[in-house]
Amino acid sequence: MSFRARVAAAVFLAFAAVLPAAAQPAPGGQLRLAIQAEPKSLDPLLAADEPSELVRHLTGGVLVRLNRQTQALEPELAVKWSAAAAGRKLRFELRQGVTFSDGSPFSARDVCHTFQRVMDPKIDSPASEPFRSVKGGIACSPDGNHAVNLSLGEPLAGVERLLDDIAMQSASGNARAVLGPFTVAEHRAGSHLLLTRNTNYWKKDERGVRLPYLDGIRMELQRNREFELMRFRRGELELVNNLEPELFDRLKREAPAAARDLGPSLDSEQLWFNQSPRGPLPAHKRAWFTSGEFRRAVSEAIRRADLARIVYRGHATPGVGPTSPANQFWFNAALKPPAGDPKEALARLARAGFRLEGKVLRDRGGNPVEFSVITNAGNKSRERMAALIQQDLAEIGIRVSLAPMDFPSLIERITRTFDYDACLLGLIFSDLDPMGQMSIWLSSGPQHQWNPEQKAPATEWEAEIDRLMRAQAAEPDRQKRKQAFDRVQQIVAEQAPFIYLVYRNALVAASPALGNAAPVILRPQTLWNADRLYMKAPAQVSQR
Amino acid sequence: MRRLAVRGARGLAWAFLAVLFISSLGAGWLAPAPPEKQFREAPNSPPSRAFLLGTDDLGRDRFSRLLHGGRISLLLAPSAALLAVACAALVGGMAAFGGRRVAGLLTGATDLTLSLPWLLLLIGVRAALPLDVSPPVSVGITFAILGLLGWAAPARVVQTGVAGILSSNYVLAARCRGLSWTRIMVRHVLPNTRPVLAAQFWSSVPVFILAEANLGLLGLGVTEPMPSWGTLLRELESCLTSGQPVLAQYWLFAPALVILFAVLSLVVVFPSEVNS
């Protein structure tokens, strides 16, 4: 099955799950789930951690919403928007008749109040980050009660999608007044968070029933995932997000209807070589690591299918480029992950001047090729992947030693001392748009991990990536941006500065009693359509 | 009757140890597969004729790993225990015998060692070591660390033990007979600390076998792909803590049983030092 086909299948399955339940959703009931950490802040503008973002998603009303299923932007509190002046001016027409949970009407004043807070340096909102690079800043002005004009000092590609993170707040200053389907009713630190229905929520379903269906959502703090799963099996929780493959398989055996593998997520696992001139590497090692042929040969020698099958029990998808097939629009489908062929890798290495002597690969200078891989200790998946890669590379005569270490030491090495050969880590993405990856691909970027914060691009291909990324950032046409980023993905696959290994599959569990559940790979997974979730009456629940 | 039973147990223990040592030393010939070989088509398989104890997450033959792991653990856990107990004897003995100041200094050092944030220090050790430590070197470093870390708790026991001996009547009696301190130390104190030291030694061995595995969490310990009994135990541990029905994977207990019997046999074979 191709990746696209797989995604399509996942989406289809998701719909299929909705259909039989679509009969007659009845209001009422409470949804229970566990969160692994305390939300750090309930102020939607300060949310940066997963639980806080979840609360923001469930309580906040936004101008534009990214549909987690279609991955398209949809009107929410803004019914219409348009851009002018080459993307420097945006105009939003607001939905009328919407009131906050406290009963006060929503108007253009509230929108501008919210943007003012976002940009307030004293508040230091994470949502302001993408706007900070904009020279001349942004300004919001109401146009009557039901429209606002947003002006930016310079165009910012994909700016609308950023609005999905900005929950509107009331200009009256009532911080508890929200526009989303739920409001925070009770927060016991260390125990639970209770959300109850926002009776003033503006959305209605097709039959005219006011949403949300659920009376409330109870989030209990439960750090231990084993316990979380146990409680799910006992029927004390209705859903589990982001399951580990081992736990998922166990659940799948016991409750096949509840466990769902949604296919590849956006989260990637990758290996990279240290190319930073600031590290204390010997010259011959630096020569290997900066050789594109060497990196690509290593990439070709790794059997990604084995990583996915053995380490992730099949719940991961091999990859080669920076974009997951789950990213419907931006994924470059022309790139195929190599199958893991030692002959192909050796042939490439021979062309680059390496030769296999007995069981040892040597470079031109006769140095045996060996390097160490650091990864964060205690992460079983990464340790196992490293052990598999160790064997794969032993086949082409490369001796790999594994050096798992605690996370802070690892970060110290990859960001400060640059004292390492290669590193195996994962990246978590929440942004579909390449604009969210500028700091990774620009050679001056701090997350350009193999050689960060360069004054000038060290190589021709990095210079080309810099040009392409800048070009797409200034380009208003989405298709043209896509062309540029496809090329970036191709360069990355060829030069292998990050050797992408696999994308972890999104694994969730949803109780058959939960109606309208249509889990998706994007966070918040099963809760993306929380306003339409409902609890089935016992008779409706079929244990397929 | 009892004598006979004891003799029988001893014979059994010797036989078990002999088998263990021979099979560990001859692991290269006896093991059905190289310990690092990944049978990728058969990860996590249950015991079969091909894999007597099944395979691990990466499809490596567990039985082969048990045999090869014995080399490391059987040789090095006792060496580390010896190192730890030797340090403990020195420090504990000096603390008990020395003047008040020496005693204060040494007990202070012992307490400090026990209360130090070892986690952080070990992280520091990992940071100071080169990244590409070869597995055999990692083995040496691991046990040096265990030995040097493991002395403090036994040192306390040794100190109280030696202090008890020093205030015992037979030491006083020896002094009444006109013996010098050196002679008393050599003839009366040291021989009587042997049971204490032996008990510390024997209790350290299994602890060190386990501790080696846990060092792996800090990136220390015996590195992949070299097997040790500790890494095999960790498998069992994670199975036990996962809340799965453990008996469904009863073969994971094999390494634990081998270690248990190895330690028991060692205790039986060297009884005089442990009893009394």
Added chain:
Amino acid sequence: MTAESGELLRARVSVDYEGRGAVLRDLDLRVAPGEIVGLAGQSGSGKSTLALALMGLLDPRRAAVRGAIHFRGRDLLTLPEREFRSLRGKEIAFVLQSALASLNPAMRIGAQLREAWEVHRGRGGDWKAEAGAALEAVSLPRDDAFFRRFPKDLSVGMAQRVLIAMAVLHRPALLIADEPTSALDVITQAEILKLFRGLNAAYGTAVLFITHDLPSAASLCHRIAVLHEGRIVETAAAPEIFERPRHPYTKRLIEALPRWEPAPA
């Protein structure tokens, strides 16, 4: 006070334990050569303390000893440790209060006897013959099987005899025995007392017999000294103490005795 010629030992000492104050206060005790002196006093009165002070074995970090202890004309308190060591076991012997615990559990009886011999006589001498003689004197077997025994293979009475044999190995001038009979049954007690009497007669060894058991002291000793509140409150020949106790404390001691027979006439 001047008749030093007739004295083997003359002790005038005070002992303070750290944190406890004075245990012995200007105590005055004499022992003549060949004399058996009983030292009686209730538990905790400082009898063992005195014995250890005489042996120079009180821990200097915990106990302060003042005064003078003259033994054969030399003041033991000012004697350098090395010289004192050559006296211990050779000229002054000490049998400790608990017999079994005074033997090293990890050493065979023979080895301990040999060590006790060689520490003062060096190697080469016939320790076996000497030890055998000493064992015979305390009515113990002198065969090799006995030498090879460990302390755990002995009864308390046997251990006490081994200790006494070890103590008289070098024919000391003074033997201090700290409650040598208190852990024993009545018959063994009587045998041990007989033993002391015999040794005293055979070798002319002076004995300082520490006890809280007045009757056994009376049956053995030439003189009895009564220790009370850190002082010797009364010294008298054995029968006299019973007949005409002078100090009120002595009277109390005697009155506290169980009466097996009508008061002596």
